[in-house]
Amino acid sequence: MMGLAYLVAFGAYLVVSSLIIIYAVTCARRKNRSSVLWGISAALAMFLIPFWDWLPTLLSHKYHCATEAGVWIYKTPEQWMSENPGVIETLTDNSSKYEYPNWPQETWREIKITSINQRIGYFKKDHLRTSEEGEIFINTWKWQTSLLDKKTGEVLAKIITFTSGNEGYIGGMHSLKFWLIQDRCSGYQEDWQKYKDVVSKLRGKAN
Template sequence: MGFVVFMVMGVYVLISFGTVALAVSYAKKRGKSTICWGLSAALVMYLIPCWDWIPTVVAHKYYCEKEAGFWVYKTLDQWKAENPGVLEILTTQRVPQNKFEQSENVSISTTIWNTRIYSTHKTQGPFFPNLWSREDEILDAKTGGILARYMDFSTSQERRQAGWSGWKFWLDSEDCIGGRDKAIRFVKFVEQLKGAEK
């Protein structure tokens, strides 16, 4: 599939050069500005496939700076102090119980780690332009309180499936800068609360 995309793009680049050359030729014959006509034709040919690139990059940067991150609302020590002896008796299944819900633009996966701890993974999108959000939370089943939260944003032309995110590969950004490190911190936090494996 990648080869076909690059072939089509190669043909498009050749057509773009031809269009610019025709615009410059037309401008010369009519006594118009060749630079203005050439740049205008180049801009139009660029915007046909790439009109959404700059808004996507700007929106991704904005949401990564304003809303992405990893937050711990209750540390392991605080939770253990509020629930003395509970962590020591918690057990988790080798394959934990999962529940999955999906609507048109939202998918939510809930993993039940033990009788007290569960986590949710929510993906939403696409938001204009080509933006997807990911929100992971770990919660206390008894109180309903959020213990930790991880939020990240990605960009792609289509929802990622088996490595494919659309032919506009220049829109593809899997996460915010530093997003993977924060995701690892979230996973490590979950690991501390899972309990012994059955």
């Protein structure tokens, strides 16, 4: 139903834009001005009303993905296990008791952590290594997730990625400007997934 409403709205906007362009061309001819210039100017103005932020958003997403996104491994699962012999057998995976994302949360040094098990948890912003998260430019959003050893306070790994157009504008109705939506940065998500798969060994009961 919403899709039909969007089609109707865009159709109406195209009709209105066409009428305005025709009117601009007609006025230009009456005033002996360049009808081409007036027509192009009117068309550009009508295009920029809804799409003015499309190109800046696209370029911003590509730039930040290329310069800031990535996966940082501070301690491999093998290193963690060698430093904590026999601990794996004592851990209970919360996914065996709770349905994601309703895993238990706790506060660790004023940081809200989602617990994977008794030792490992994750949080969405790396408070230990200063980094801003949220909207950083027009419709461009930065997301950061870190895995933490709650006993030692060590950050085992983190991922930084970016999306665009997913929230925060036009009253939060992100689907209204669906052309701005860019998914998480590509090229390294596989590395993060592989790390998480290995970390599942630290959960007592792997997914």
